[in-house]
Amino acid sequence: MNSEKIVENARLLAGEDVNVSTNRIPPPEASFMKHPSKLKALQAVAHLTAAERDQNIKTPKNNAFWNQEMGKIQYFICKTLLVGMYLVFGLFRYLQYEYNRMKLRIWNVIYNPSNTPQLIRQDVTKLNKIPRRLAAILEMKSVGSVGGGVKGLMNDGSEVACWTVSAGIKHLILYDFDGILKKNVLEFKQEIKTKLSRYFGPSNVPKFALRIPHKNKVYFSNDDTHKISLEISLLSNRDGRQTIVDLTKTMAELTKSEELQLQDITMKLMDKELTQLVGPEPDLLLYFGPSLDLQGFPPWHLRLTEFHWEQDNDQVTYSIFIRGLHKYSSCKINVGK
Amino acid sequence: MQVPRFVRSFFVTPPSPVAANIDSKSSTRIYEQLDKIILWLKTFQLFFKLQQQLQNLLINIVAAGPVPEHVSFIMDGNRRFAKKMKMPLKRGHEAGGVTLLSLCYILKKMGIRCVSAYAFSIENFNRPPEEVNALTDMFAVKLDEFASRAKDYRDPLYQSRLKIVGDHSLISPEMKEKIKKVEKITNDGNEFTLFICFPYTSRNDIWHATRLSVEECAERNLEPRSLTTEEFSNKMYLHEYSNKCDLLIRTSGHLRLSDYMLWQIHENGGINFSPTLWPDFGFFQLYLMILNWSFFTTIQRYIFHGSKKSESQPKFWDRKNSSKSLLENLPPIPLAVSITGERDTT
Numbered sequence: 263m264n265s266e267k268i269v270e271n272a273r274l275l276a277g278e279d280v281n282v283s284t285n286r287i288p289p290p291e292a293s294f295m296k297h298p299s300k301l302k303a304l305q306a307v308a309h310l311t312a313a314e315r316d317q318n319i320k321t322p323k324n325n326a327f328w329n330q331e332m333g334k335i336q337y338f339i340c341k342t343l344l345v346g347m348y349l350v351f352g353l354f355r356y357l358q359y360e361y362n363r364m365k366l367r368i369w370n371v372i373y374n375p376s377n378t379p380q381l382i383r384q385d386v387t388k389l390n391k392i393p394r395r396l397a398a399i400l401e402m403k404s405v406g407s408v409g410g411g412v413k414g415l416m417n418d419g420s421e422v423a424c425w426t427v428s429a430g431i432k433h434l435i436l437y438d439f440d441g442i443l444k445k446n447v448l449e450f451k452q453e454i455k456t457k458l459s460r461y462f463g464p465s466n467v468p469k470f471a472l473r474i475p476h477k478n479k480v481y482f483s484n485d486d487t488h489k490i491s492l493e494i495s496l497l498s499n500r501d502g503r504q505t506i507v508d509l510t511k512t513m514a515e516l517t518k519s520e521e522l523q524l525q526d527i528t529m530k531l532m533d534k535e536l537t538q539l540v541g542p543e544p545d546l547l548l549y550f551g552p553s554l555d556l557q558g559f560p561p562w563h564l565r566l567t568e569f570h571w572e573q574d575n576d577q578v579t580y581s582i583f584i585r586g587l588h589k590y591s592s593c594k595i596n597v598g599k
Numbered sequence: 600m601q602v603p604r605f606v607r608s609f610f611v612t613p614p615s616p617v618a619a620n621i622d623s624k625s626s627t628r629i630y631e632q633l634d635k636i637i638l639w640l641k642t643f644q645l646f647f648k649l650q651q652q653l654q655n656l657l658i659n660i661v662a663a664g665p666v667p668e669h670v671s672f673i674m675d676g677n678r679r680f681a682k683k684m685k686m687p688l689k690r691g692h693e694a695g696g697v698t699l700l701s702l703c704y705i706l707k708k709m710g711i712r713c714v715s716a717y718a719f720s721i722e723n724f725n726r727p728p729e730e731v732n733a734l735t736d737m738f739a740v741k742l743d744e745f746a747s748r749a750k751d752y753r754d755p756l757y758q759s760r761l762k763i764v765g766d767h768s769l770i771s772p773e774m775k776e777k778i779k780k781v782e783k784i785t786n787d788g789n790e791f792t793l794f795i796c797f798p799y800t801s802r803n804d805i806w807h808a809t810r811l812s813v814e815e816c817a818e819r820n821l822e823p824r825s826l827t828t829e830e831f832s833n834k835m836y837l838h839e840y841s842n843k844c845d846l847l848i849r850t851s852g853h854l855r856l857s858d859y860m861l862w863q864i865h866e867n868g869g870i871n872f873s874p875t876l877w878p879d880f881g882f883f884q885l886y887l888m889i890l891n892w893s894f895f896t897t898i899q900r901y902i903f904h905g906s907k908k909s910e911s912q913p914k915f916w917d918r919k920n921s922s923k924s925l926l927e928n929l930p931p932i933p934l935a936v937s938i939t940g941e942r943d944t945t
Binding site: 275286287288289290291292293294295302303305306307309310336337340341343344347348351352355502503504506507509510511512513514515517518524527528529532533553554556557558559560561562564565566567568569570589593 | 656659660661662663664801802803805806808809810812813814816817823824826827828831853854855856857858861862864865866867868869870890891892894895896897898899900901902903
């Protein structure tokens with residue numbers, strides 16, 4: 263079968279161009295709630311009142327036959343009312359934000375594993391099912407803030423890895439948009455080792471493997487590659503749309519040189535190739551940001567994945583992790599039914 | 600005027616313990632009672648008119664600000680709705696169809712260009728055949744209804760385009776014929792597009808685009824390496840709307856995408872989950888979601904715009920100095936004279 267060959271060629275293509283599209287516009291709520299600021303919000307609303315009517319935006323036509331656009335006076339009244347509504351909504355959202363933050367603080371007190379795998383395992387054994395594969399989207403905070411920069415990101419990643427080992431999940435996928443973890447894989451490995459020794463004691467650190475599917479490289483924690491208790495895949499934006507397009511290019515080339523028939527390109531083949539290029543699809547996706555933002559996580563692999571995030575949270579904490587597992591254990595899985 | 604239904608049902612049949620068991624949460628029960636009272640109030644003409652006026656006003660208000668371009672629905676919960684109301688499954692799906700049409704009115708009035716809805720998944724063919732047939736039949740009826748409305752100049756849906764997308768190799772030839780006919784009738788609508796995803800899954804969509812690209816490369820003898828992500832996106836079922844979906848709404852409380860809009864939503868799209876069942880999903884819930892989107896978009900655009908402006912245009916107090924380097928801006932020096940009597944020539 264030439265599926266191996268397709269993967270090989272797609273990887274070759276992937277090595278060629280590594281420039282990642284940087285002009286990402288995140289969904290509005292997520293982008294603002296990462297750095298919420300009352301002043302900015304008020305300024306924006308005030309700016310709206312002063313702004314001229316945008317000619318490009320078409321106001322609705324109440325009845326298409328009469329081609330009615332909003333008149334000037336009507337538009338002015340509507341805009342004033344809209345500003346009023348924004349203010350009310352903003353106030354409501356602010357109260358909700360404070361309430362959510364309070365709730366999260368209480369949870370953080372309740373769920374506190376304090377580096378003890380036994381406590382985590384105890385929490386997990388109560389559940390009737392856990393995901394086989396877990397994914398987490400991590401973000402690098404700005405260097406100036408607490409837990410920011412590359413160091414902070416690696417700290418978050420290794421923390422999640424420790425919980426995953428303690429919970430007994432065998433496969434973890436860590437996604438960060440810019441691929442910073444991938445670039446610093448050796449430091450990251452060291453960081454995980456240090457963290458794990460804090461959890462399990464320095465004499466018996468669990469073995470793990472770091473995999474970068476995009477480059478087809480595996481880094482083992484020890485020289486001994488048997489009995490690995492955790493496999494971590496590092497993904498980035500590069501594994502998303504671009505990989506699918508690369509695969510298409512490869513298939514097109516092979517079809518041109520008549521090594522591949524058009525009818526051989528089936529969904530099964532694509533699934534197989536993408537599993538080799540990116541990895542298997544996760545069961546549960548954790549996001550540690552304030553509002554769900556998938557940040558270009560590989561689309562093919564999101565098919566039936568359950569999402570978990572907490573509104574207005576901005577820290578990588580254990581409470582989110584365990585609540586995600588709780589939610590997963592109670593969800594019903596029904597494909598097509 | 601009628602006696603409200605819940606009063607009638609209370610006298611005729613006392614509430615059964617089974618029904619009480621289904622939704623034991625008191626809050627949902629109160630909400631339902633409220634809903635029934637509102638339904639009863641709607642039987643008065645005046646109240647109905649008032650509600651219409653209020654709704655129109657609210658729509659006009661939100662239309663004065665930014666609105667999303669592409670809104671998508673996962674219509675989940677029709678069967679649970681039918682079960683809850685003790686109706687046959689078919690009625691549940693019918694109620695869902697009505698909800699979609701009424702929401703389309705609202706969204707079109709707000710100035711939204713494109714709506715897509717997940718009507719039927721390829722996986723749904725695993726359901727019992729009676730249900731699949733009932734769904735398909737109902738779907739055919741709805742198609743005709745939509746087509747006639749899109750051609751009626753008095754109707755709010757006038758000048759809208761209907762597209763049925765998905766893997767059409769899985770449906771019957773009569774149905775295919777019908778779809779072709781309806782698409783042709785509504786083809787000239789340019790203000791609003793409704794995409795109905797009927798046998799659709801997102802993986803199938805991506806696969807389909809891949810195959811199309813490969814085929815095109817082979818037929819037109821193109822250079823495969825020059826394929827870009829944008830070109831690939833445009834080959835998908837939703838054409839120009841394939842690149843991005845601004846707002847995806849999933850009802851009935853599941854927090855997953857179920858193989859829908861993966862490509863469209865995974866980069867920059869906002870996803871909203873609502874615990875309501877689809878047929879119960881009404882104007883106010885939708886309105887709040889749109890308002891939320893519009894509020895945050897206003898702020899986002901302001902911040903984005905503001906930061907861009909301050910970069911490109913230096914502020915007035917340092918504009919004077921902006922083009923020259925610091926050294927050139929220092930005050931002029933006195934004449935330099937050497938002890939040998941040598942002078943600068945200037």
